[in-house]
Amino acid sequence: MTDLAAELIGVSKRFGPVLANDGIDLAVARGEVHAVVGENGAGKSTLMSILYGLHRPDAGEIRRDGQRITLRSPADAIRHGLGMVHQRFRLFPDLTVAENIVIGAEPVRRGHLDRAAAHRAVAALSEKYGLRADPSALVRGLPVGVRQRVEILRALYRDAEILILDEPTAVLTPGETDRLFEVLRTVAATGVSILLVTHKLSEVMAVGDRVTVLRQGRVTGRFTTRETNANELVNAMIGRSLTPPAPKRAQPPQENPVLEVRDLTIHDADGVARLSEVSLSVHPGEIVGLAGVAGSGQRELIDSVTGLRGAVPGVFLAGTPVLSGRDPRVAYVPEDRHGRATAPGMSVAENILMGAQRELGSRWSLPRAAVKKRAKDLVERFSISAASVDIPISALSGGNAQKAVLARELTRPSHVVVAEEPTQGVDVGVRERVHALLLAARDEGAAILLQSSELSELRELADRILVLYEGRVVAEFQGDAHETDIGRAMTGATE
Template sequence: MSVPAAELVGVSKRFGPVLANDGIDLAVARGEVHAVVGENGAGKSTLMSILYGLHRPDSGHVLRAGERIRLRSPADGIRHGLGMVHQRFRLFPGLTVAENIVIGAEPVARGRVDQETAHRAVADLSAKYGLRADPAAQVGGLPVGVRQRVEILRALYRQAEVLILDEPTAVLTPAEAGRLFEVLRTVAATGVAILLVTHKLTEVLAASDRVTVLRQGRVTGRFATADTSADELVHAMIGRSLAAPEPRRRSKPDGDPALAVRDLTVHDADGVPRLSGVSFAVRPGEIVGIAGVAGSGQRELLDTVTGLRSPGRTGQVLLDGAPVVQGRDPRVAYVPEDRHGRATAPEMSLAENLLMGEQHRLATRFGLPRKTVRARAEQLTERFAISAASVDVPITALSGGNAQKAVLARELTRQSRVIVVEEPTQGVDVGVRERVHALLVAARDQGGAILLQSSELSELRELSDRVLVLFEGRLVAEFDADATEERLGQAMTGVLP
């Protein structure tokens, strides 16, 4: 057997009382795409951070091309041919593509950065790997999929021979994800070893050669992708099979709308229209999905519906017939895509984040009673199956899936008539996804009017009673839940039914 491109041997890592990695062995070969999967909190990110040099193991070691190496920082990882593309891009929006790629390793001529050489090097890399990106373009104005290519090119520019991608499709449309997988195959064909960290089993089965499954910090399965199935991977991930989805009642309520959007037009700061003449309604007891490629107006629509953006002089947003309140309408529960930046206060505890917005109801003239706050937080933690050492830990100590459940717990218990949900299962594992979907359906069945935006067409089809499609700021199509992903995808690109 050939020597692996990289190998982790007997790696263990503890954070306080939590054993994140427990004696893990993992090897990735040159030219293969190796998927690493597991539930939130299974230890995937910690393991990849150790391989890249972000964390040091408490025991065990790392081999690179058969030789033991010591990694004290990511700089050591880069020096040993390791590269990592993080879920949250680490780019400078004010710099060009070429400047972002070569930063820290710029070609120099006569004591200055040689821009011509930098542009040529980036263009050559782009052509070699099929990662199209204009070296002169400013990164801040690029679509998400292109920015991700810049991250990959930056690692390859530094001659990465082992490339780690952490949840690479979390911010991509299905079409962009498909193109990414084609690129990964092209990169792997040159001999680069690729480690793909993902929750999406369809992607694992479509894009990888081998799979390693983690659960509670240990390896619970190693599979050749061609010889396994989604059911087998799920069982290794969560220790059980997923329950077969029950046939779901589709809702067609005919009462008065809880949310009505009428002829809404929204402009950006430069006066460019981002939404043009959008009208629709959501009634109590239904889930209405919003589909569209990135930049089609979803952000502007949801910000306006929740009161975070003014509807301007054209159009109306009505909640039970009354205009939406600017700032943040208390009649609307909101689960945003960016749960770290917009949905939680990172400096506060889990309990404080769970009860944010309830202070006025719980407070006495002496302030907030700690016993009441703690009891209420523990009740929500148990009801929504949030895994945490205690309700006093910082919200940042929770895994992504548990942080998402905490946001859902807070928002779904507000007893709001309208619930706006963005990317509800982005970056969470299959077990959490199942739980989140059940919570949303239960909220709908209790009379909630839910507006759901997701980049996953399968999720929209599974949850929505109707799906609306935005294209270039216009509402171009409406489908019932039986529409195929192909029809939805065509409408998203402007090909109308």
């Protein structure tokens, strides 16, 4: 391949006994969108961290424009024309757009920041790449999609010729994702190379020019997007095809709802309404999805339904009010698997059996043999990859930690399951397994409330989808509704 912007040749990186990258070759052409995909733990993040100077490779080399370079830090990477937009934005909320973009490379006049020059530079950059952002606006008040533009502009302001994007659509609505893809095509057309790290194969097919697939730290496939398909990529990622999703039920359940929310209103400490007269119901054997941009009231609703807000008027389980966080009748799969869902310093066995103490032992003691046997049974049943049930759960990959949480929650004696971003950050293989577990729980009669930022997930699993916007339910759709219609409702554009 001619006109290469960057090459990684024979790159290897080991962390103790773990070989994260094993002799990886990756070539990025000038002006292309090059996707890097793979399962969790495949080595994608390590490889990109090496290219951005966050890690030093144990073997191999990096070349820019054909010349070997050494990257000891991100500052070195920036000097060599590399920029990176992280999944979690690194902006200063109380500074303006212009101040965030030029920080560290400010135009100076008489020893002080030349704000007029900064505004002009940012406005010109925005115009050049079609990244609209008001230079004088405070970042704190910007929508998520605009904040991401600011991150991209900050890299381009530093003359980035290779832009690394780490899971860039994780926090975007469908409309914002479409606009981002337009921006990426515009930026690539100017000659900037884009490395897109994602686990969403639909995005790879939509915007990528070429794809490199990693599995267990090695390259298992290189593809030109127009000459491949999602199933071929999946095979390279996990070594097999995905099982077709289970069909939805032809008729929704008609039994009385197990979970009801009636005119729920929640105010924050400042008296601002975070939920306003929200009502919903979930029946046995039904999955009801919650869609909405971040901050639309999902957190307050889920905390109310699970009893984490204490006694909240308006939430009922089988007609009985939810009284407190001690109520055991709701199985809860939290979004934050390391904070809310698990105790990282405790073992896999202790985490997976948390809450089942009374079933396994007396009030005062737990029989070790019974605990270990039950934990091993659940590890096998839920296909959790763990060297031992005695290791800390923090030693598991994100996908296996998530399956451990599901193993614990879906085996509780409960008829209601609240699943919050159940496949966030996991690869397609784990996603398939998690979906199968939720569908099996549904088929066994569980009433499931599913909150997800991925509309494809809601459309695949949910019988009905409710859209939250500024604390209100503004629309309800059948599960097979078009993503565009749901996305419009998420931005408040309802008729």
